[in-house]
Amino acid sequence: MTAPSLTHVKCADCPIRHRAVCARCDSDELELLDQIKYYRSYEAGQAIIWSGDQMDFVGSVVSGVATLTQTMEDGRTQMVGLLLPSDFVGRPGRDGAAYNVMATTNVMMCCFRKRPFEKLLDETPHISHRLLEMTLDELDAAREWMLVLGRKTAREKIASLLAILARRDSSFDKANFQTESEFELSLTREAMADYLGLTLETVSRQISALKKAGVIVLEGKRHVIVPDMGRLLEEAGDDSDGGLLA
Amino acid sequence: MTAPSLTHVKCADCPIRHRAVCARCDSDELELLDQIKYYRSYEAGQAIIWSGDQMDFVGSVVSGVATLTQTMEDGRTQMVGLLLPSDFVGRPGRDGAAYNVMATTNVMMCCFRKRPFEKLLDETPHISHRLLEMTLDELDAAREWMLVLGRKTAREKIASLLAILARRDSSFDKANFQTESEFELSLTREAMADYLGLTLETVSRQISALKKAGVIVLEGKRHVIVPDMGRLLEEAGDDSDGGLLA
DNA sequence: TCCATTCTTTGACCCAGATCAATCGAGTAT
DNA sequence: ATACTCGATTGATCTGGGTCAAAGAATGGA
Structure with missing residues (x-):
């Protein structure tokens, strides 16, 4: 399942410690x-x-x-x-x-x-x-x-996007499954709208709604804290593991 | 551009004249x-x-x-x-x-x-x-x-799907670009709805609308005639060639 | 400090498409 | 023939999210 990564291989001579192709290379x-x-x-x-x-x-x-x-x-x-x-x-x-x-x-x-x-x-x-x-x-x-674009509601779409970002962000470790996660939201409301097939106003409203419901906590406009990943995945309409364990 | 096809290679010993892997194979x-x-x-x-x-x-x-x-x-x-x-x-x-x-x-x-x-x-x-x-x-x-799922209207979605089917169906030859096309619609209204992120009622209504507008002609419920592919692509919101020549 | 700009939030209203429901064939089984 | 089924059509109504508009933050000059 975990094939040698094409990326993220440490590289001594590379200032950013990133070897971008293949761990199996000689x-x-x-x-x-x-x-x-x-x-x-x-x-x-x-x-x-x-x-x-x-x-x-x-x-x-x-x-x-x-x-x-x-x-x-x-x-x-x-x-x-x-x-x-x-x-x-x-x-x-x-x-x-x-x-x-x-x-x-x-x-x-x-x-x-x-x-x-x-x-x-x-x-x-x-x-x-x-x-x-x-x-x-x-x-x-x-x-x-x-599936997200075709069948999910605005609220589910937002939750799905946040779940993806939480999963990909360094602070979330899927091997050591933890219920809390926290990450930097590097997209504007408009970029999120473009990803989700929504308008930026709807994105803003649904984020406010998720905030009010306690599913997420915002520090400033861009720093997101997810107190309970399970709850977020529920909001996303995903099955329990949300593909996190796939 | 036209790499040796993985499929559709004639095969003498194969009853359906279909060799499903690679033309370059020895x-x-x-x-x-x-x-x-x-x-x-x-x-x-x-x-x-x-x-x-x-x-x-x-x-x-x-x-x-x-x-x-x-x-x-x-x-x-x-x-x-x-x-x-x-x-x-x-x-x-x-x-x-x-x-x-x-x-x-x-x-x-x-x-x-x-x-x-x-x-x-x-x-x-x-x-x-x-x-x-x-x-x-x-x-x-x-x-x-x-793009179709996230940003197109119901009418554009239907037109996009019909364009894809017309393009893939044998009767449409993209090398010899012709303005008329004709094909068998092998999907139910419900299957189309599932593809397009719509309901089957909306699919039915939009097909009726395209028929009324003369963009398509139906023979029975499943046989579609497109008098003018350019017109259909316009309805689909595609740029002029609609990827047909890509 | 005071604009100016860019991003975001919130409100009021509207409409495309969903939902609910009835009807209409075309097969096909009785 | 008659009755059932399954897909398709069409109508009436409802609503989630779009649209338009205004007003807050945050940032960065000048």
């Missing part, structure tokens, strides 16, 4: 990866990639939060992915970007030049294997989100 | 595939897989239509994927099924026993490579559907 392969690797930072609000642009790299988020969004001509936008640290960006085998990628907070990306990375992929089965696994995980996540 | 590999391959048919309405079940095979749809659905405890259901001929089912590297898979019409599946298929995947980079490509395509499709 030192020659890591050498190759280092040669095609570079870091790049983006400021909050800045575009990382515009839909349709040529993409000459793939990579993964080291720190910060970025979003994948799709837009219709009339301006309606839908977030189709949330990129948290360790998430992969880019599509080997295709040049044009299919989505807008925006930095929500300041973002540090670990990038690999695309052509050499694709070459490496062809020559190194376990990297390609791991990438397949990650893509299948993303597909599962996207499909879970389709 | 004859030894095809031999191996044949050894782990079997066909299985399902009746309309029958479950192919229940969420949570052990899955001992992966495979692809040869004929018919199947659906991937997720269900909440209270019965709300959301279709998260539509499986048309050539679509792949199953997740190498995971045993439990994550969704319900239901046969909407009579379905013929080409199955591969899972363990040997995974072994083949490990040993045959181009199969694994092709599977990655297909998974990335599915991910794109899922994300496109998130």
